[in-house]
Amino acid sequence: MDMQRKDVHNSDTPVLCRACESRHRGVCGALLPEQLLQLSKHSSRRELEPGTELIGESTTATSYSNIISGVVKLSKMMADGRQQIVGLQFAPDFLGRPFRAENGVSAEAATGVKVCSFPKHVIERMIGDMPELEHKLLEQTLTELDEARDWMLTLGRKTAGEKVASFLLLIATHAFPDNEEDSVTFELPMSRVDIADFLGLTMETVSRQLTKMRKDGVIHIVNNRQVEVPDLSRLSDRAGF
Amino acid sequence: MDMQRKDVHNSDTPVLCRACESRHRGVCGALLPEQLLQLSKHSSRRELEPGTELIGESTTATSYSNIISGVVKLSKMMADGRQQIVGLQFAPDFLGRPFRAENGVSAEAATGVKVCSFPKHVIERMIGDMPELEHKLLEQTLTELDEARDWMLTLGRKTAGEKVASFLLLIATHAFPDNEEDSVTFELPMSRVDIADFLGLTMETVSRQLTKMRKDGVIHIVNNRQVEVPDLSRLSDRAGF
DNA sequence: CGTATTATTGATATCTATCAATTCCTGTGG
DNA sequence: CCACAGGAATTGATAGATATCAATAATACG
CATH class of the missing domain: 1.10.10.10 (Winged helix-like DNA-binding domain superfamily/Winged helix DNA-binding domain)
Incomplete structure (x- = not known):
């Protein structure tokens, strides 16, 4: 089951997305050129230094991002400073939690990272309109859950x-x-x-x-x-x- | 945002579901009486003894279940027998992985458990028709992911x-x-x-x-x-x- | 009751953490 | 290009936590 759509005519594809390595990967792969255009109007590409914090553990996220390249680490910290990294995210993973107020984890660039970010409300509206997008999100979340459980075995045993x-x-x-x-x-x-x-x-x-x-x-x-x-x-x- | 739908007229609700403790909870809460009827035609209630295996670690699931009552433990095992329980599921959690061939975990009744099961293809077709249902599934998966990550902190630190x-x-x-x-x-x-x-x-x-x-x-x-x-x-x- | 299973307790071994030096990179300025 | 400074990583000595092995006690079950 291949969800990707190849653009036959490049002219349909927004300028920002045309050269994007993740155009056909991750959530963007589920979008039609016209929808991509909509999204790209509000999106911005950023390059982040290693160590830059993307999301705070108990902050409410106001934007979501696609990872274009690099590695992002997700971690949790205890009151006394003990820390546990609970996941690594690679391109073309989607970063952020639609429909969830709190993040519960903090996200920090492990390496240099390129991301494409858009405001919370834009993506949430698009999800409402496009079951395809929500499906993609469910797929990624299931994969992350599998990885988390694999790692629980590693940590515990x-x-x-x-x-x-x-x-x-x-x-x-x-x-x-x-x-x-x-x-x-x-x-x-x-x-x-x-x-x-x-x-x-x-x-x-x-x-x-x-x-x-x-x-x-x-x-x-x-x-x-x-x-x-x-x-x-x-x-x-x-x-x- | 309350996804539950109360049935004004009980007569719409299938017999099997009428007395169900989970009628308005979990995935069933997202269904209209008519859809519930459809599903109930293929569903069966079972009571399981503690220790009964519901899903094998590398078997392909052919059915899905709603937990009505009791506790189900999800676990992983290494070749030499070391075991790690990677999650506990309580009512009204949904048990099974749509769109995933392998389960990756085995599920076993920890206590006595009541479940309501239906064949894989029925629920998968309904998901295709009903974005609402997929949304519910995403919600549960996100919750499980949060719980898994919380537990990773517990296990690691x-x-x-x-x-x-x-x-x-x-x-x-x-x-x-x-x-x-x-x-x-x-x-x-x-x-x-x-x-x-x-x-x-x-x-x-x-x-x-x-x-x-x-x-x-x-x-x-x-x-x-x-x-x-x-x-x-x-x-x-x-x-x- | 008596037996089998499950849980507790004890003695010791093993693994990983902690504390403390070095040593090794990496990047900077001479 | 080399010397040096500062952080990162390695290595060593020891302590502390949890596992292991073994025995006893408590509970559940027939």
């Missing part, structure tokens, strides 16, 4: 070593969604502290596990951020699959 | 004591959604092993933490399953809020 391997596998598969090779090289989208906050560990434990995997030849650490995995199936084994 | 307190609080609030009192007594819907699998702990640790809370006067354990909480705010403090 895996050892530190398995957790770190699971994280590397997650990044590797998202960086190269349809990779067929055994070997991949990729850039980690975040610091050791962030990785620890995603895995429910400390920075030191993450570091030690990375070192261990390096010594065992499962990974090669090019520099702090670049990692090479010579054999994905060995990494997969380490992740507990 | 809370201590054993905080985890057990969080669990008791979860059950207390679901058993009595609009309780105003300080004090509540309720029945735990599952065994110590299950609680441990939900919290990412061992049975022994759960037991020790319960004993500790009992000695500290935060809870009173009537018997293995019955728990009394004299002061919910003290429990709340223990949960890390």
Whole structure:
């Protein structure tokens, strides 16, 4: 079931969208050129530095965004400062919660991020008019729910070593969604502290596990951020699959 | 925004639904009497013993259900047997994943459970016809996603004591959604092993933490399953809020 | 009642966190 | 291009929390 619509005549497509990498992906993929035009009238593209906050944990969102490129981290914090990253969002994910007053999580650019944003009321009206759009939203939400539950297993039942391997596998598969090779090289989208906050560990434990995997030849650490995995199936084994 | 429709004339309502506790709740609340009639032609009520499996982790679901009463636990298992409960579902939650081939989780009756089930294709056709129904589904999915992320914080960053307190609080609030009192007594819907699998702990640790809370006067354990909480705010403090 | 299951309690082992140095990158200015 | 500063990451020593293994106690059930 392919929801994407290809524009036969580019002239129908709004200027802003014409060069957009996500034109046919994510929620925009569900829109007709005419609807896209409507939306694009109110939308704006922004580039965000790593660390920029997009959404506060208990603020009411006034705008929604499509991620064009980069990685956004969603996190929750306890009163005493303990933090847990509850999800990573990649292009072309949709960012924001229609019909929900509070967000419950804060969203922050992990890497440099390009987004296309539009005001809350515009998208909500369009959703009311277009079942197709709401369907797309349900699809993404179901996917996020599956990912959240997968990660609950990781957080609750895996050892530190398995957790770190699971994280590397997650990044590797998202960086190269349809990779067929055994070997991949990729850039980690975040610091050791962030990785620890995603895995429910400390920075030191993450570091030690990375070192261990390096010594065992499962990974090669090019520099702090670049990692090479010579054999994905060995990494997969380490992740507990 | 109240999605429920009250039937002015009961005569419109199908016999099966007339006495149903969930008639105006969950997905059924979004349906008109005539649509309800359509659905009820293919639906059947079942009562399930504790421990009955509703959905297998990697099986394709052929039917969907509304929970009328009781608690259903959703869980994931690793190859070596480690288990993690990734969610609890209470009435009037909807059980099943439209548009998704695999379930990814297994569902099992934690307590005795009453459900109202209908075949996959019936509900999927109705969803196509009724945006309202899909909206309801999106709402529930968003709620489940929020709950999953809350629990990720619990699993990743809370201590054993905080985890057990969080669990008791979860059950207390679901058993009595609009309780105003300080004090509540309720029945735990599952065994110590299950609680441990939900919290990412061992049975022994759960037991020790319960004993500790009992000695500290935060809870009173009537018997293995019955728990009394004299002061919910003290429990709340223990949960890390 | 007596038996089987479930839960508690105890002793010890193991894993991860914490605290404390280094060491390694990265980026900047000479 | 090199030296240096500051942050990020690694490594080491130790403490603390939870798991594991084992025994006992309580509860549910026939």
